[in-house]
Amino acid sequence: MVGIVGYGAYIPRNRIKVEEIAKVWGADAPSYKRGLQLREKSVPSPDQDTITMSVEATKNALKRAEIDPQDIGAVYIGSESHPYAVKPSGTVLAEAIGATPDCHCADYEFACKAGSEGMFVAMSLVKAGEMKYALGIGADTSQGAPGDALEYSASAGAAAFIFGKENVLAECLYTHSWMTDTPDFWRREHQFYPSHGGRFTGEPAYFRTIMGCAKALLEKSKMKPEDFAYAVFHQPNGKFPMTVGKRIGFKTEQMEQGWLCPTLGNTYSGASPIGLTSILDVAKPGDLIFMVSYGSGAGSDGFIFKATDKLPGVQNKAVHTRAMLDSERRKYLDYGTYSKFRGKIKLRGE
Amino acid sequence: MRDVAVIGVGMNKWGELWEIAIRDLLAESALLALDDAGIDSVEAMYIGCMTSGLFTDQEHLGSMGPDYSGICPVPGTRVESACASGGAAFRAAFMHVASGMGDIVMAAGVEKMTDVDGGGATFALATAADQEYEVYNGITFPGLYAMMANHHMNKYGTTRDQLAQVSVKNHANGFNNELAQFRMKLTLDQVKNSVMVADPMTLLDCSPITDGSAAVILCSLDKAKELTKKRLVKVIGSGHASDTIQLAQRENLSYLKSTELAAKQALDMAGKKITDIDFAEVHDCFSIAEIMVIEALGIAEVGKGGPATMDGVTAFDGKFPVNPSGGLKSKGHPVGATGVAQIVELTKQIRGDLDKNRQLKKADIGLAQNMGGSGASSVVHILEGV
């Protein structure tokens, strides 16, 4: 049996409300809240980035896996905000968790599906018998250009999954990847903010790709939406994942547990993976979980997991994702502080 | 070991000295000390300086000092122990003469701090702390002493007013010292309400950034009797001790063990008890520092340095005057020069050289305490008029 043997998430403490951003740009906050179902989003502190959040998420995963980090044969961080353009994020992570030096490492990048790519490869290597454990992470501290629609959603968070064959918490039953060349969202070399194709990011990109992947995965597994206890999709805003899920045939109740976007924002590579951690926090033995990520450009990775009887025993060994999301220690930033934290203010000498 | 006396002292006004470079800043005091001793050269020169490299890009003061003081080819040695560099240079010169290696030796100290901006000065001073485990994490010197202050307040009940009283007292003393950098009287409220530097230390709890130097001439006592008609000021005790460079690794975070040990050595050597001492110049780099120093010296009981200060024990006319010069707080703190300037003050007080409003009533035996880092090194000297 191959599957997840440890999982963990990390969500920073800072938040900014949609109203606070809208106020600065003269935009209509209620329409964002209603239309895109976004209320607030997480914001990293200046001392947090993809690497630090990956480390903390992995520490939570290790608390649940209770394995020797030296047995981790590969670390893959998927992100579109790797702090270095050249020099891996994964080496820092591997060093911090004590997985060096006998370890394979690569940083993944495929817009918002880099995290699920890391998971996919980590799982496959374990399945192939190449290594005992492999670590796949989705993490981002994404930026939207000031005033752009993306600024209301681009947020920060990380999710880490350790794959293995012993003491599996959620067995990986099926996977499927689906991709085409669809330029709906991109960032050119040396550009600080990404660009996007507006409404082109919707039907021909997000919806077509996720639907394509989900359909193939259901056919492959010969399962139907009603067989699943939970489903989670990439969530660039609050509206898209619910819409796509319903089109595939899922009901709100199946999707709510992994639907974090309204108060978390879009954590890009972390989005569906963090949603999955929230599901694993509560899933019961035997529950089937359906996950499809999405990365612009464009592609989807789909997974079907089945919770085992080992899962309930580890759920409380690390902090629950919803507890971080709804933490009493959330701190609401004003737009000025948020801009300072995110490096949006042009400083002298830069 | 031979008896050693101080026969000449030199110091100019301290402050922001824009016009003078480190070479002449050091030479000024050296020349004043030579003149005061009535001689034109010495056999060796020790120079206390913490970090002329970071402050002015200039190292190799061991050459520059003798060169610009007009005493080339006398050997020069730079001595560094952070803010205790001056005290350590004086001790090196003392040992040079006491050992019989030479008869007349100069100890000087200098720091030229205003060629860099505030951030640069804070950075340079922080090199006295552990770079990898303290400074790496963003701590500053005012920050380290502020943590000691919080600890002291929590452990012993020391109050904000008691801390501020150190600054009030030292500024009252420095007001009369024409060489001091900041000659203004302060009130408790002014100290407490000045800009916060590192909670609870405000700007007026801190010693300033200062350009300055000081120099003294040490001579074997026998030779001194031939050379000078002034009252001879004998070095009767010298002590020097270290502590962990990291504050976090000390047993008690607000007790200065190195000062206690250095003082014990110096007192033992002098055959004196702290109660035999008439006055002291101590290292009040921050208000809390003076409170901890008087506790480690035994002038106040441990934990009672605050109330003792409030009760006036250490005031100019108190039972045990501390920092009659104004201390680092008012006189200024050009780090490498401070320890030597303390000897200058002790000598002047013991010789009775000072104006009426500056001269202590009884000043026959004085103690100088100079420390580096967060108390990671301490130097104590005791001088007596003979």
Next chain:
Amino acid sequence: MSAPKYWREMAQRYRFEAVKCKKCGRVLFPPRLVCPACKSREFENTRINDKGTIETYTIVRIPPSQFTDEAPYPVAIVNMGDNVRVLCQVADCEPEELKIGMPVRLEFRKIQQEGSSGILAYGYKCVPE
């Protein structure tokens, strides 16, 4: 920030690696060549806890040049048990929340960065538990 200077401290900054004196049991962080308590030079590897309590603190408002953008920030000395104390920044904490005796946990954070082109320097900060 010099890369070798940063690199050689990684085991301590990333993983809290310490040594324990084989003779007297004293835990040393960072490791040393000789035990200051008993002079023994034999050690075994260990790690310090990631949980502790604040023993004293301050808020740095006038920072050294490389921390200008961060100020003001709290710094604390944290007792990690086993007679080990570390000095670090306190993250995710409002100044008025700081208290001596407060329980904290170490988290992995970015500590410094050199301009927009130098290396990124990571390490630990404590956060309220």
